[in-house]
Every structure is written in structure tokens, then in C-alpha cells.
Amino acid sequence: MKNRKLIAALLSAVLVLALAFQPVPAFAAPATEDGAKSYPDYDGYLFKISGRGGTKGFPDLLKEAEHVFDQIYWIEDKSILDKLNTKGGIEFVEPNYYVTLFEDSRSSNGWPYDALAVSYPAGYSLTGNGIRIGVIDSGCDLSNADLQNARILEGYDYLEESTEMSDSVYHGTKVIQVIAGDNNSLGMTGIAPEAEIVPLKCFSSSSGGTVRILAQAMRDAVDVYGCDIINMSWGLGTKSSTLYEAVQYVFNRGTLLVAAAGNVTNSYPQGTKIYPAYYDEVISVSAINSGYSVLSTSQMNDGVNICAPGGSVPFVLADGSLSSDSGTSFAAPCIAAVVALVRQLQPAMDLYMFLSAFETRAQDLGEEGYDTAYGYGLPRLDDLIGEKWSYYGLEEIEEVNYPRILGWCVNPAGGRVFVGGTAESGQMTAVHYAGDGSGAFPFEAVITEVSREVTVFYLNSDYSVQCACDRFE
Numbered sequence: 001m002k003n004r005k006l007i008a009a010l011l012s013a014v015l016v017l018a019l020a021f022q023p024v025p026a027f028a029a030p031a032t033e034d035g036a037k038s039y040p041d042y043d044g045y046l047f048k049i050s051g052r053g054g055t056k057g058f059p060d061l062l063k064e065a066e067h068v069f070d071q072i073y074w075i076e077d078k079s080i081l082d083k084l085n086t087k088g089g090i091e092f093v094e095p096n097y098y099v100t101l102f103e104d105s106r107s108s109n110g111w112p113y114d115a116l117a118v119s120y121p122a123g124y125s126l127t128g129n130g131i132r133i134g135v136i137d138s139g140c141d142l143s144n145a146d147l148q149n150a151r152i153l154e155g156y157d158y159l160e161e162s163t164e165m166s167d168s169v170y171h172g173t174k175v176i177q178v179i180a181g182d183n184n185s186l187g188m189t190g191i192a193p194e195a196e197i198v199p200l201k202c203f204s205s206s207s208g209g210t211v212r213i214l215a216q217a218m219r220d221a222v223d224v225y226g227c228d229i230i231n232m233s234w235g236l237g238t239k240s241s242t243l244y245e246a247v248q249y250v251f252n253r254g255t256l257l258v259a260a261a262g263n264v265t266n267s268y269p270q271g272t273k274i275y276p277a278y279y280d281e282v283i284s285v286s287a288i289n290s291g292y293s294v295l296s297t298s299q300m301n302d303g304v305n306i307c308a309p310g311g312s313v314p315f316v317l318a319d320g321s322l323s324s325d326s327g328t329s330f331a332a333p334c335i336a337a338v339v340a341l342v343r344q345l346q347p348a349m350d351l352y353m354f355l356s357a358f359e360t361r362a363q364d365l366g367e368e369g370y371d372t373a374y375g376y377g378l379p380r381l382d383d384l385i386g387e388k389w390s391y392y393g394l395e396e397i398e399e400v401n402y403p404r405i406l407g408w409c410v411n412p413a414g415g416r417v418f419v420g421g422t423a424e425s426g427q428m429t430a431v432h433y434a435g436d437g438s439g440a441f442p443f444e445a446v447i448t449e450v451s452r453e454v455t456v457f458y459l460n461s462d463y464s465v466q467c468a469c470d471r472f473e
Contacts, residue, residue: 042095043210044076046242050089069219072242074212092241096212101138101171101203101234102263102329126381128192131340133179134221134230135333136214137172139165139201144173146187146316150180155199156220158213165199169206172199174315174325175233178333179340187316191337198225209234215246222253228343231336232259232282233329235274237267243276251281256343256351258336260328261286262299271301278303281351283339286373287311287331292365294373298328304375306358307365308334335379342384357384 049071061080065073074096075081081093132153140152142165154163167173180197181190200217202209214234221227230250236243250257261284262274277284278301287298287310294300295311310331312324342357343349349357359370361384362377370376 042097043212044074044096045078045081045093046072046074046096046212046240047081047093048072048091048241048245050091068212068242069216070245072215072245094211094241096210096242097236097238097240099203099209099211099214099234099236100265100267101169101206101209102260102327126341126344126385128180128195128337128340128344131192131229131344132196132198132225132227133192133336133340134198134200134217134225134227135172135176135179136200136202136217136221136230136232137175137234138169138203138208139167139172140176140197140199141167141170141173141318144177144316144318145320146177146181146184147173149182149193150176150190150197151194152176152180152197152199153225155201155225156217157201158217159201159204159208165201167201169203169208170318171203171206171233171329172201173318174313175231175329175333177315178313178330179231179337181316186320187314187322191334192340195337195340198227200225203234211236211240211243215242218246218250218257222250222255227255229256229258229336229339231333232257232276233332235260235262235277237262237272237274239275244279247276247279247281251351254350256339256354257282258332258339259284260332261301261304263327263329264297264299268299270299272299273301273303274299283335283351283354284375285328285332285335286375287326287328288365288374288378289326292378294366295326295328297326298331298373300372302372304372305355306335306362306376307331307374307378308338310334338379338381338384341381345385 046068047065061075062073064077064080065075068074071091078093081090139157140147140155142152155165156163157165176197176199177187177190179190180193180195181187183189183193198221200221202213202217214232218230218232221230247257257276259277259282260274261277262268262272264270264272268274274284276282284303284305286300286304286307287295288307289295289311290309294307298307298310308331310328311326313326313330314322314324317323339349339354342354358376358379362375362379363383364374364377366374366377
């Protein structure tokens with residue numbers, strides 16, 4: 001399975017340094033796992049100028065190129081790049097691939113998608129309130145009958161360079177219904193109906209988005225729109241350095257990335273590694289049907305982390321009629337929404353904490369333990385946040401002077417520690433990074449509303465999570 005300790009990132013850094021001191025080879029179309037060259041067409045080329053040499057050595061090249069972000073540029077004609085192969089100073093050159101939206105054939109068999117995805121624990125009111133989700137997709141039909149109460153913010157159309165939003169493909173609209181659909185007699189009720197949704201349109205057809213605009217949308221989701229989570233129901237069957245740099249950028253800023261593991265197609269046979277889902281910094285989601293069996297069209301590989309409902313999911317179409325679709329495209333927003341609910345309660349939860357929670361608390365499906373079809377299984381909300389947490393008592397709460405709480409705690413295994421206060425409603429209201437190292441050390445939590453509980457999350461060296469709670473009056 002994926003190495004979640006980011007060894008891949010370290011190896012990538014070593015590779016970048018190595019490439020900076022050698023010519024860039026002429027590009028050859030990448031092959032699939034079985035050697036077949038069957039990837040989508042591309043729109044020009046993306047290249048990165050080495051930070052070592054800067055841009056001053058390429059005045060003629062940059063006159064012909066367009067800046068994307070950082071040291072990455074786009075150029076339509078690769079012949080100029082070919083002439084510079086012997087100069088060095090270019091870290092990578094790659095096609096600006098068209099990327100594929102993941103959606104299977106339409107089905108008429110609907111099923112209670114929300115009931116299978118989560119079971120709301122008693123005593124909590126979790127709706128995604130206060131959490132912002134960026135949906136990088138084909139846009140959104142704001143007039144859709146199932147989204148009239150959804151909290152959809154102004155997004156951006158990267159194809160038309162406009163804030164006007166439409167969705168001729170209707171893929172993004174369906175993804176948003178999974179997350180925030182209204183509680184009515186139409187379609188399905190969204191899993192996180194009060195989450196804020198930012199539609200970032202990068203597709204005008206099933207393969208109408210390029211790596212260039214998708215990478216920009218990912219960065220903007222963080223920098224411009226302040227998203228806590230990004231859903232990506234699309235993928236590419238080959239690695240992309242540009243896409244991976246965008247993934248790292250988002251990951252390093254604490255925003256969680258959720259992506260469809262991918263569907264089996266003529267271009268992507270079973271077992272194909274789909275990106276960005278396969279990257280270590282992304283939660284990869286496979287799809288199951290109402291019988292809790294993996295869809296035959298869901299990609300199965302060692303990058304899959306978790307599974308979610310994706311078979312015969314009911315939707316409301318533009319004309320108000322009902323339909324249903326299947327695919328990993330609709331399993332991914334299920335997990336994005338569940339992550340939003342958990343983060344509403346426990347904002348300190350980062351990628352490693354979620355992976356640990358999935359591993360220890362997901363409902364195991366398929367082969368015992370981890371497998372490439374289901375990952376760690378189906379994560380039910382009641383299991384993720386219920387009484388199955390391991391609790392360790394705090395050493396001492398020595399002062400309560402609202403809104404500041406001071407105390408001591410012991411990290412039983414070393415590693416990072418997060419401290420928060422929990423309101424009577426069950427919602428965490430503040431998080432404070434307390435430090436690392438074993439032994440006793442003081443913590444300080446600043447509470448933003450009346451609270452009655454302090455919670456400490458211990459992130460151990462093996463990325464497992466422990467939790468300590470104590471109450472005060």
C-alpha cells in the first residue's frame with residue numbers, strides 16, 4: 001500500500017536535484033502498466049526551470065511560453081525546448097495532458113446512498129457547517145432542484161476565465177449533490193449539507209480539462225478560496241510532475257485532498273495507477289454497490305485507502321427528472337463529505353490521523369484487513385467519532401480562566417500533540433499545537449465559546465492516533 005511517511009517526496013527531491021545537472025531527454029509518450037500507449041491527447045507542454053539557474057538564461061524561451069505558477073511554464077511548440085536539451089537548467093518537460101472525469105454508464109436502480117455512507121451518531125449535530133470544500137470538476141448547475149438550499153459560494157470557470165458558472169457535462173453538479181443535496185423527496189440528501197461548496201470548473205467534456213488548469217485550480221482552492229478539503233473525481237493514468245507539485249503545495253498547507261481511485265476503461269485497464277489518487281498525499285477512494293461489493297469497474301491497486309458508495313447513486317437532472325449513475329466519481333465526494341463532518345468536530349484531524357482512523361475503525365470488507373479493492377473498508381461516521389476512541393487521562397488541568405485553559409499532559413509515545421476545547425454540542429472550538437517529544441509538558445488551549453471539555457490528540461511516531469479527554473466546570 002502507499003507509503004504514508006512521504007518517502008516518495010524525499011526521493012522526488014533527490015530526483016529533482018539529479019535532473020538539474022543533466023540535459024532533459026526528448027519526450028516519449030508514457031506507457032501504461034502493460035506497456036500500451038493509450039493515454040489522452042495533450043495541449044502543449046509543461047516545463048519547469050531549475051531554481052538553481054533561474055529564468056535569466058532562457059529569455060528567448062520565455063518569450064514563447066506562458067507562466068503557470070512558480071517556475072512552471074506552458075509552451076505550445078516543443079521545438080524550442082528540444083534545442084535547449086544540452087543546456088541543462090530545465091527540471092522536467094511533460095505533456096499538458098487532458099484529464100478524464102470518472103463516470104460509468106447510467107443505471108435505473110437507486111438506493112439510499114446517504115444511509116449506507118454514514119450513520120449519524122446520537123448526541124452530535126454534524127452537517128459540515130464551517131467546513132469549505134473545493135469541487136474541481138465540470139462546474140455546477142445552480143438552478144438544480146436538489147441544490148436550492150446548498151451553500152454554494154462563487155467559484156471560477158478556468159476554461160472561460162469567468163466567475164459565471166454552468167455545467168453542460170453535469171458531472172460536477174452530481175458530485176455536489178452527493179455532498180450537499182437538499183433533504184427533500186428528490187435524489188439523495190447530501191452527507192454534509194451545510195458545508196460551503198466552491199465549484200472550480202476545469203472540464204467542458206469528459207476529457208476537457210488539462211493538467212495545467214487543474215494544478216492551478218488546486219492551488220487556488222487553498223490560496224484564493226480557503227478550502228479545507230478538495231474533491232477530485234477525475235484522474236490521469238500517468239504521473240505528472242506539475243500535478244504532483246500542486247498536490248504537495250496543497251498538502252503542505254493542511255488542506256485534505258480526496259480523489260477517485262478511477263474507473264476501468266479501454267484507456268485504463270484494471271490495476272492502472274490513477275493520479276492524483278495514487279499519490280501518498282491524497283485519500284484514494286474506490287466504489288462499492290448497495291450489496292457492499294466493489295464495483296467491477298472500480299480501479300483496484302495498492303493506492304486505494306478506503307471505499308464508499310458509488311453504485312447506482314440517485315441524482316436530479318437539469319429538467320428535474322431523476323436518474324442514477326455509478327462510478328468512483330461519486331464515491332470520492334462521499335468521503336470528502338464524511339471528512340468534513342469529522343473535521344467539523346475535530347479540526348485537528350490531518351491526513352495521517354484520518355488514515356489511522358480508517359485503518360482501525362473502518363468496516364472491513366473483502367479480504368480480511370487491507371486489500372486493493374476496498375482499502376481499509378467502509379468508514380462509517382459513528383465508528384469514526386463514537387466511543388471507539390482510545391482515551392487516556394490528562395495529568396492535570398491547573399487553571400481555567402475563560403477563554404484560556406492551562407494544564408499538563410503526557411504524550412505516551414512521543415510525536416506531535418494537538419489540544420482543543422470541546423463545546424457542549426460536541427463541536428471542537430479551538431486547536432493548539434502543543435509540541436512534541438515524550439514526557440510531561442504544559443499545554444494551552446484558547447477556547448472561542450463556552451466549553452466543558454479539553455481534548456488532546458497524540459499523533460504517534462507510527463502515525464497512529466491516541467486521544468485524551470478531561471472535563472472541567
